[in-house]
Amino acid sequence: ETGVTQSPTHLIKTRGQQVTLRCSSQSGHNTVSWYQQALGQGPQFIFQYYREEENGRGNFPPRFSGLQFPNYSSELNVNALELDDSALYLCASSFGLALETQYFGPGTRLLVL
Amino acid sequence: GENVEQHPSTLSVQEGDSAVIKCTYSDSASNYFPWYKQELGKRPQLIIDIRSNVGEKKDQRIAVTLNKTAKHFSLHITETQPEDSAVYFCAASKDDKIIFGKGTRLHILP
Numbered sequence: 001e002t003g004v005t006q007s008p009t010h011l012i013k014t015r016g017q018q019v020t021l022r023c024s025s026q027s028g029h030n031t032v033s034w035y036q037q038a039l040g041q042g043p044q045f046i047f048q049y050y051r052e053e054e055n056g057r058g059n060f061p062p063r064f065s066g067l068q069f070p071n072y073s074s075e076l077n078v079n080a081l082e083l084d085d086s087a088l089y090l091c092a093s094s095f096g097l098a099l100e101t102q103y104f105g106p107g108t109r110l111l112v113l
Numbered sequence: 114g115e116n117v118e119q120h121p122s123t124l125s126v127q128e129g130d131s132a133v134i135k136c137t138y139s140d141s142a143s144n145y146f147p148w149y150k151q152e153l154g155k156r157p158q159l160i161i162d163i164r165s166n167v168g169e170k171k172d173q174r175i176a177v178t179l180n181k182t183a184k185h186f187s188l189h190i191t192e193t194q195p196e197d198s199a200v201y202f203c204a205a206s207k208d209d210k211i212i213f214g215k216g217t218r219l220h221i222l223p
Contacts, residue, residue: 100159
């Protein structure tokens, strides 16, 4: 195992609700990136946090927001959930911006009804 | 922004034969190209990567080639084994974010 953990593993929500997903980075890693992986698709970059600051964002609306804490763990918040938000949400931690050190967590599977 | 195209979407090869997956990217400033393997229900795992200052890299049965001029890169798996069955993703990156292709489902036939 890589040491990156995510919680919860599965979640069911209804349209319009809000959700918070959590990620603990691997020991020694200070960067967390979040990805959305729809069924049968590749992961899509949502945003990245480096030393508690957002350091890059993909093509996702503002209702997708995040935080990184002093221990480098991170949260992904999604407001006003839509059916299309149903997906596997992956976080990955790395050391600085050295993407070759990036390791993925097991993911949180979100179903929006 | 960066766009990564990956082909084929599905690939079936006989056990022991070679498999080749091809990707193209759009942003000439991309400088890092990782390949990930994702087994059913599991997280993506990095299997090999290459930087833009290198044309080819090999690790046992896996190799990656990069053609910067044409903006395409390929994954080669030789002597395929049943455990190679999975979905493979190519990706391209500059600086902070990694853009993934849509994946290739590789089936190894007995």
